[in-house]
Amino acid sequence: MTVNRAGVFLALVLISALAGLAPAQAGGVNFGDDNDNNSDQGPYFFGFVRDDSGSAVPDAKVTATVKAGGALVTRSNGMGVYKIPGFGKNVDPDSIDISCAKDGYKQDNVVRRPHAAGDNTDPVEVGCNLKKE
Amino acid sequence: MTRAICFAAVIALAFSLIEADACCAQTLTGAVTSAEEGAMEGVLISAQKSGSPITVSVVSDEKGRFRFPDGRLAPGRYTLRIRAIGYDLAGPQAVDVGDASADIAISLRRTSDLAAQLTNTEWLMSMPGTADDKRPLIECMSCHSFQRIVRSTYTADEFVPVLERMAQYANNSIPARVQSRVARREVSDTSVRKLAAYLATINLSRAHGRGDDAWNYELQTLPRPKGRATRVVVTEYALPRPTIAPHDVRTDAAGHVWYSNFVENDIGELDPTTGANRDYPIPVLKPGSPTGSLDLEADADGNLWLAMMFQAALARFDMKTKTFKIFPVDGDLNDDAMQLSMVMPRSAGVDGKVWTNDVARQSIMRLDLASGKYQRIDPFTLLPKGRLHAPYGMAADAKNNLYFMDFADQNIGRVDAASGAATIYPTPTAKSRPRRCMLDRQGRLWFTEFAADKLAMFDITAEKFKEWDVPTPYTFPYDVFSDKNGELWSGGMASDRVLRFDPKTGGSVEYLLPRPTNIRRVFVDTSTKPATFWAGNNHGAEIVRLEPLD
Numbered sequence: 162m163t164v165n166r167a168g169v170f171l172a173l174v175l176i177s178a179l180a181g182l183a184p185a186q187a188g189g190v191n192f193g194d195d196n197d198n199n200s201d202q203g204p205y206f207f208g209f210v211r212d213d214s215g216s217a218v219p220d221a222k223v224t225a226t227v228k229a230g231g232a233l234v235t236r237s238n239g240m241g242v243y244k245i246p247g248f249g250k251n252v253d254p255d256s257i258d259i260s261c262a263k264d265g266y267k268q269d270n271v272v273r274r275p276h277a278a279g280d281n282t283d284p285v286e287v288g289c290n291l292k293k294e
Numbered sequence: 295m296t297r298a299i300c301f302a303a304v305i306a307l308a309f310s311l312i313e314a315d316a317c318c319a320q321t322l323t324g325a326v327t328s329a330e331e332g333a334m335e336g337v338l339i340s341a342q343k344s345g346s347p348i349t350v351s352v353v354s355d356e357k358g359r360f361r362f363p364d365g366r367l368a369p370g371r372y373t374l375r376i377r378a379i380g381y382d383l384a385g386p387q388a389v390d391v392g393d394a395s396a397d398i399a400i401s402l403r404r405t406s407d408l409a410a411q412l413t414n415t416e417w418l419m420s421m422p423g424t425a426d427d428k429r430p431l432i433e434c435m436s437c438h439s440f441q442r443i444v445r446s447t448y449t450a451d452e453f454v455p456v457l458e459r460m461a462q463y464a465n466n467s468i469p470a471r472v473q474s475r476v477a478r479r480e481v482s483d484t485s486v487r488k489l490a491a492y493l494a495t496i497n498l499s500r501a502h503g504r505g506d507d508a509w510n511y512e513l514q515t516l517p518r519p520k521g522r523a524t525r526v527v528v529t530e531y532a533l534p535r536p537t538i539a540p541h542d543v544r545t546d547a548a549g550h551v552w553y554s555n556f557v558e559n560d561i562g563e564l565d566p567t568t569g570a571n572r573d574y575p576i577p578v579l580k581p582g583s584p585t586g587s588l589d590l591e592a593d594a595d596g597n598l599w600l601a602m603m604f605q606a607a608l609a610r611f612d613m614k615t616k617t618f619k620i621f622p623v624d625g626d627l628n629d630d631a632m633q634l635s636m637v638m639p640r641s642a643g644v645d646g647k648v649w650t651n652d653v654a655r656q657s658i659m660r661l662d663l664a665s666g667k668y669q670r671i672d673p674f675t676l677l678p679k680g681r682l683h684a685p686y687g688m689a690a691d692a693k694n695n696l697y698f699m700d701f702a703d704q705n706i707g708r709v710d711a712a713s714g715a716a717t718i719y720p721t722p723t724a725k726s727r728p729r730r731c732m733l734d735r736q737g738r739l740w741f742t743e744f745a746a747d748k749l750a751m752f753d754i755t756a757e758k759f760k761e762w763d764v765p766t767p768y769t770f771p772y773d774v775f776s777d778k779n780g781e782l783w784s785g786g787m788a789s790d791r792v793l794r795f796d797p798k799t800g801g802s803v804e805y806l807l808p809r810p811t812n813i814r815r816v817f818v819d820t821s822t823k824p825a826t827f828w829a830g831n832n833h834g835a836e837i838v839r840l841e842p843l844d
Contacts (some may be wrong), residue, residue, distance in 0.1 A: 199678055199680070199681070200678075200680055201678035201679040201680050202678040203678070222756075222757055222758070227676050229676075230675075230713060230714075230715035230718040231675070231676045231715050231716050231717065231718075232715075232718070233676075233714075233717070233718045233719075233720070234718070234719045234757055235719075235720060236716060236722075236758070245719070247678065248675060248676045248677060248678070249675075249677055249678045249679055250678070252676050
């Protein structure tokens with residue numbers, strides 16, 4: 162049996178070319194499968210938002226800004242805790258800045274817990290402290 | 295003498311005015327009863343004059359009485375129809391409206407086919423299974439009602455090829471016209487089999503061994519309208535072809551209704567006074583690709599823009615000359631999968647740019663009006679790969695910064711007009727699937743959380759969300775409109791009801807519509823008092839007007 166190597170090669174090239182062209186999910190219909198594919202997720206960010214007396218500040222705006230451009234905005238919960246589910250693995254956690262804001266306050270400082278560089282699984286804890294204006 | 299003539303003329307004029315008044319004050323009133331309930335509240339009574347495309351409906355009050363507005367029914371023979379879950383019209387089937395007012399007795403009898411009267415919402419209430427089991431069905435409503443599913447006899451195995459076939463249909467398909475995609479769509483075999491297995495438990499599958507006429511679960515129904523929900527007049531305008539699928543609607547300064555047609559390549563104009571319809575054909579740019587357009591928006595000059603879906607273009611309709619200017623997607627970007635569902639021209643005057651989207655690549659597109667070139671912007675580059683996203687409903691602020699709904703996921707996005715950088719705002723509710731939106735003058739972005747059964751607001755200045763549950767579960771609101779009184783109006787593909795919601799008090803009214811009504815974009819004309827609600831019936835080839843009486 163002879164194998165047409167050139168033919169196999171061409172087929173492989175075609176397959177890979179087609180795979181490259183195929184849209185990720187043309188039309189977006191997935192028969193209701195939930196969006197639970199988080200395999201590409203980088204570490205999540207979390208922490209407390211507190212005021213100058215150390216009390217938790219609920220409903221503060223928390224912004225995670227990526228140096229290259231782009232941001233994700235969420236809010237602290239009733240206990241002053243925020244959680245940002247995480248950017249893609251291609252985003253360096255060290256290139257993400259956390260800031261917080263609330264009416265009647267200004268940002269005091271941000272406390273970033275030590276985090277192993279390049280570790281994409283360990284959550285990053287960043288506390289954000291506000292001061293009454 | 296001259297004076298006498300003049301006097302006589304005035305008298306004659308006065309009499310003619312009185313006569314005209316008397317003529318048009320005639321009305322049709324009546325009472326609705328059934329043997330089971332006696333006088334019945336919340337029954338919709340619809341009257342359609344022979345040969346007219348217009349049907350007017352009113353609702354009986356707590357005494358079972360109904361009244362058509364004075365002068366709304368011109369003299370003639372009217373076919374009558376009712377809607378009251380569990381009942382059919384026993385009689386009369388028709389009534390002659392003459393020059394004088396008439397009072398009629400309408401009697402209802404128990405229906406022998408309750409299932410035929412169930413809305414998609416009621417089917418979802420009735421079906422056994424978990425919320426997760428039922429969740430995929432919200433996709434089905436986009437092309438057809440659940441009647442088709444529950445009355446089928448497929449087994450799970452037989453459902454698999456059916457689902458695979460339907461996955462290759464374009465979104466802009468309705469029962470009256472199916473359109474196939476040119477670019478094949480990948481479908482997960484696991485999700486198809488999972489859904490097929492579930493569907494075979496809720497239909498008339500032979501696998502149940504129960505025969506063809508009974509479901510193995512009890513049919514649940516929603517109550518009839520009561521109180522405030524009965525004080526409304528609904529007018530349906532039948533469109534001339536069953537293949538007209540009105541998607542987005544809006545009125546112009548003259549009170550005419552303009553709508554996008556989801557399956558045919560034209561824009562429609564309806565004169566609500568006469569019911570006359572006119573189509574303005576849009577050139578077909580990609581023969582063989584599905585036709586029809588989705589989003590219909592006005593620019594600052596009052597001209598209309600359409601997103602041409604698989605025809606891969608935006609169209610601007612000049613309201614003075616009634617002609618189109620087409621902006622096809624240029625070059626390599628334009629392939630068989632390309633699908634532009636949205637357009638946002640509102641603030642194009644600022645920078646000469648119009649926002650749109652490409653559903654196939656989950657990305658934002660921006661048209662430069664001067665060059666006709668499109669730019670692709672991926673607002674999700676920073677987020678984990680592998681999750682589905684779908685930029686959908688769009689709004690632009692005064693600086694032409696874009697706000698968009700991430701319909702496949704749970705985010706609102708903002709794209710900065712100057713830098714192109716994206717900010718993602720996850721909604722407080724997970725898996726919410728935000729759908730359509732509108733930005734009001736106070737910078738409040740009103741939107742629906744389609745999959746979460748919520749209306750929501752995002753304050754673009756404070757960057758803060760508020761969410762409200764819709765009163766009826768399984769409503770799946772498609773769109774919401776905030777009127778100038780601060781009331782919200784919403785509708786969707788499931789419940790055949792229009793929701794009027796006061797976000798200040800949380801109070802709401804749900805107006806039942808006379809027919810199965812697949813609502814997409816909703817529009818409220820606040821030049822009338824009370825406001826007038828407009829929507830298309832996407833699967834029913836009609837435009838619906840709802841006038842609350844308070």
